[in-house]
Amino acid sequence: MATAKPASPSPPPSTAVVPAANTAAAADKPAVEQLLEVAEDEVVIDFKPNAKCRADLRLRSLHPSLPVAFKVQTSSPLKFLVSPPRGAVQPLSSASLRVVLRPQQHAPASFPRSRGDRFLVLSSLSAAHLDSSASSSAATGGTTAIRLRVFFGGPYLLRLAAEAGDAAAVRLILRRQPHLLPLLEPEAAVPDGAEQWAPLHAAAARGDTGEVRRLGPDSMGARDREGRTALHVAAAAGEAEAAAALVDMGADAAATDARGRTPLDVAREKGYQEVVDVLERWELVMTAARRGDLQSLESLLSKRAGVRGRDQYGLTALHLAAIKGHCDVIALLAGSGCMDIECEDVEGHRPLHLAVEGGSAEAVELLLDMGAKVHAATRRGATPLQMAVTMGYEAIALLLRGRGADEAAAPALCIASSSSSSISCA
Template identity: 50%
Template sequence: MVNLLVEAGLKTETRARLDDVRESRWVSKGWTDLHVAVAFDRTDELLSLIKVRERGSLDCRDKEGRTPLHLAASKGHERCARVLVDAGADVDARSNDGRTAVYRAASNGDRRMVEMLMEVGADPTIASTDRGRSALDVALDKGHKEVVEILEWGEAVLNAARRGELKHLESLLEKDASVKYRDQYGLTALHAATIKGHKDAVMMLVEFGSDIECQDTEGHTPLHLAVEGGSIETVEVLIDRGANVNAKSKAGATPLYMARAMGYDEISQFLLEKGASSSSSLPSSLSSSLSSML
């Protein structure tokens, strides 16, 4: 472990610190080089180490089942957490006690870490196995008001958008409720509003900073779901605000492909007029409908 850390550029401030790495306590914890780099909050060294590892090894575990991301969340090392997430670490990985990274951040009252993890799709509803509590439960128990607001208001925004409740939605957004909250399918409030055809809610969410190209777990953008919902007005709103008409889902479906597959001739024609490509290869089958999820 020491050799790999040194090769990757991990500079120790003192000889004693290098000796610490050698000490059996690291071995007894089951920590890898990634765990150690995160423990010292060494972002540059972490990046170097990641370059020589396979993607799956980012979720390596210590003897308690903790991944490097768990450790970053527990210690509040936001930059290290961001590096790991950007490199493909599993944001919902569970340790032996069933706790996720967002659970640990919520338990510590770390608002910034919770926000970052939520933005990249962490599921705050996952309950730990030791006490059966979610991130919201532990934040409530410990009185971390700001974290509770992030977790509660984010879900409230999604629900208000889904139902097209404009006054409630506006009230939440004016209180700085997050528009980046995602449910277990990776759906944001903007996804929910678009598939339901709530164009006014869509306009409001975009105005308050919703990412118009955000993708759910299947790679669908809000435009994909607006097409699936069959509302040409909502499709127009998104395209007028810069939505990519040729965005592809993980299955390779474009909005135009979805419109044609669903028999929405008017939407298909509109997409073509707005620059949709009709020459790209089409997937063999359309991703399953998300309507039942909303």
């Protein structure tokens, strides 16, 4: 935790300006009033090229009765933004700041620790004193200051350092961010017979969306040693675009890791709001489709990314719209090309099967008009016509027969499936 340090004994200055770490040098000096402390000893940035990178700082007032004014300065104002750059912390209370690194095309010239980037947190009982203080030397008017260095880390730079053979940088990043170690162990074994760390995990962790899409859904079921899917890993790394790509590829957003956390839980814990937005967008799409909320759905689909997800049963928003008979939603989802009209859940039910189950002749007719296969069968062999006959939907059965459906080869008995309540033949 970074705090203002005591000043030298002679002559006694009115302000202490000292590094955030290195307390031993001032241990035997007379104490000056410490107004503020910073929980972090460095500004830790998870760097990603061409993206805004963020870090949070937590300030705590040490004054028992008066507000402490603060002001944050940086040696690189063209690179960094601070929000808020100044303010006041109430007595013995805390406040949070956000540091934003503007998008940078290339990796930092020096990392993990930057040679040229610094932050100065000035504090005083008088806001006017902050404006009269020098930014790079001892301040005046009872102002104390804490200097913070910048540490650049994250999956991208770890990979970059490893590929360059920079063992020192790799060690420094892992010392500060040990949770990144699995990224350097792609073949590590995992317990309970689960699959090994898949290339999809590594691509998701470093935000390589092109590689994620190239690898496709074949490795989607792989888990790491902590039971995390590739979507968990993308969420933990704050890789919103990779998370959106995985959702669109059919990643199970409801999957839980060994600790019972979903990818959304992980993103919320880490404070990665962009990932949270992607995962919540998928949930909102599913809810809007279920309710037939066309206006909300149109707004969500305009964002495109992260809207074609599936639940734990493999059901898409199109499945939900079909079983509820929301024809306008079906037309939007399938007609725009956003979702495949023949998409299947884990038991092979297509939207046409669920439209039959929902008893909506209008939805069945619309799906057929849009090209749905009238003879489509589930994994247990149930066709839409068999389902309609078994459920007693005579009008729908007549409609399906009129479109060429043939029940001659239908098994005699059909039963409801356990996952989606659809009909499957025994």
